[in-house]
Amino acid sequence: MLKSVIEWTWVLAIFGIAALIGNWFGMDVLPWEAIPGMLILIAVSLVGLMLEKALPFSMPAVGYIGILAIIISLPWFPGSDYVVAWTSQIGILALATPILAYAGISVGSNWADFRKLGFRSFLVAIAVFLGTFIGSALIAEVILRWQGII
Amino acid sequence: MEKVELKTVIKDWRLHAIAFILVAITEAIGQFSIAVGPGVILLLPMLYAFFLGLGLYFTPLISEKNAKNAEPLIILGVTLLIAKIGVTIGPQIEAIIAAGPALLLQELGNLGTIFLALPLAVLLGFRRESIGMTHSIAREPNVGLIVNKFGFSSPEGRGVMAVYIFGTVFGAVFLGLISGLLATATPLHPLSFAMASGVGSGSMMAAASGSLIGAYPELEEQIVAFAGASNLLSLSTGLYFSIFIGLPLTEKLYSIMMRRSERKAAKGGGPNA
Numbered sequence: 529m530l531k532s533v534i535e536w537t538w539v540l541a542i543f544g545i546a547a548l549i550g551n552w553f554g555m556d557v558l559p560w561e562a563i564p565g566m567l568i569l570i571a572v573s574l575v576g577l578m579l580e581k582a583l584p585f586s587m588p589a590v591g592y593i594g595i596l597a598i599i600i601s602l603p604w605f606p607g608s609d610y611v612v613a614w615t616s617q618i619g620i621l622a623l624a625t626p627i628l629a630y631a632g633i634s635v636g637s638n639w640a641d642f643r644k645l646g647f648r649s650f651l652v653a654i655a656v657f658l659g660t661f662i663g664s665a666l667i668a669e670v671i672l673r674w675q676g677i678i
Numbered sequence: 679m680e681k682v683e684l685k686t687v688i689k690d691w692r693l694h695a696i697a698f699i700l701v702a703i704t705e706a707i708g709q710f711s712i713a714v715g716p717g718v719i720l721l722l723p724m725l726y727a728f729f730l731g732l733g734l735y736f737t738p739l740i741s742e743k744n745a746k747n748a749e750p751l752i753i754l755g756v757t758l759l760i761a762k763i764g765v766t767i768g769p770q771i772e773a774i775i776a777a778g779p780a781l782l783l784q785e786l787g788n789l790g791t792i793f794l795a796l797p798l799a800v801l802l803g804f805r806r807e808s809i810g811m812t813h814s815i816a817r818e819p820n821v822g823l824i825v826n827k828f829g830f831s832s833p834e835g836r837g838v839m840a841v842y843i844f845g846t847v848f849g850a851v852f853l854g855l856i857s858g859l860l861a862t863a864t865p866l867h868p869l870s871f872a873m874a875s876g877v878g879s880g881s882m883m884a885a886a887s888g889s890l891i892g893a894y895p896e897l898e899e900q901i902v903a904f905a906g907a908s909n910l911l912s913l914s915t916g917l918y919f920s921i922f923i924g925l926p927l928t929e930k931l932y933s934i935m936m937r938r939s940e941r942k943a944a945k946g947g948g949p950n951a
Binding site for chain 2: 542545547551552569572593595622625634659664665667678
């Protein structure tokens with residue numbers, strides 16, 4: 529466990545540096561202004577990863593991480609003002625860019641598989657978006673009518 | 679998925695240096711938008727980063743080994759993204775509670791994708807990719823869930839990435855186009871479509887609700903309020919909805935469909951059976 533935690537910390541720190549660079553170039557936030565927020569995000573991720581290993585439930589680490597992050601940023605949680613202020617220095621897209629950069633590099637090795645998805649996956653994606661959008665609108669219609677709002 | 683040693687991943691400085699440079703260049707270029715009809719195609723730094731990274735794989739700069747080492751960075755990077763989404767939701771908790779049960783139930787609309795898109799995916803010949811593709815609308819939390827559970831280079835991972843990339847490139851323009859079209863062409867109320875506008879990312883919501891306002895300017899304030907609250911809710915509950923309902927249901931439905939097609943193949947043999 530300790531070995532894993534140390535290795536996770538290293539990987540998260542490397543990724544954090546990439547995000548701070550993106551945050552700096554893309555959103556003009558100087559890296560040292562974003563470091564406290566990044567440390568909080570790394571700490572939350574580490575706790576979530578440890579909980580996934582330690583607890584017997586089949587919830588993935590991202591489930592624990594999401595709950596934990598919501599709790600520590602609730603208005604009535606002690607110190608949440610700092611959590612919110614510090615993490616607001618890091619843009620969501622600044623985290624997404626390095627993920628996609630590493631993903632692009634990694635996808636190369638499965639490129640043959642990806643190409644096979646091709647045009648058919650385009651059709652499925654359209655069905656996914658159409659299905660979700662229409663499904664949501666239909667349910668909203670029923671409930672809004674039932675509530676008498678529309 | 680085959681596990682790579684994290685220790686060798688950490689020491690792969692060539693990979694990290696290239697990733698840092700990619701991020702710096704693409705973020706410096708910044709965002710562009712191309713207007714298409716009522717919507718826009720958004721070109722974001724993350725898209726350039728993805729395609730540049732992919733292109734580098736075919737140059738001597740990136741080896742097969744570098745590419746394999748990139749995977750743990752994606753998985754752990756996604757955990758940071760989820761943490762960031764979490765701390766964005768916490769401060770707005772009261773707005774979410776006030777938005778009420780109507781918004782919550784509307785989340786079940788996500789099931790529409792499973793019943794519409796999963797059969798289509800299986801029909802088109804996808805196997806386990808179809809689970810990643812159709813369990814949700816494939817935004818960041820859903821990608822995180824699939825990558826976390828099945829691995830990035832699993833069939834499920836490839837599936838969710840295919841829909842994610844489609845959504846990132848065309849999601850906003852696609853929802854922008856169909857929301858205006860459907861709201862004017864169907865008997866459903868525009869406010870129902872306003873709620874549906876919140877199912878995806880912020881830019882999708884902006885595009886979808888924007889074209890609704892174009893069609894119904896007198897409802898502008900209500901459309902914005904409904905779409906915003908729905909988006910907030912998708913962001914906060916979307917992940918847990920996928921964990922507890924969307925993904926298990928998709929897997930169940932998939933295995934039922936697979937069993938049926940196997941039985942058919944075993945029974946009849948020929949295409950006329």
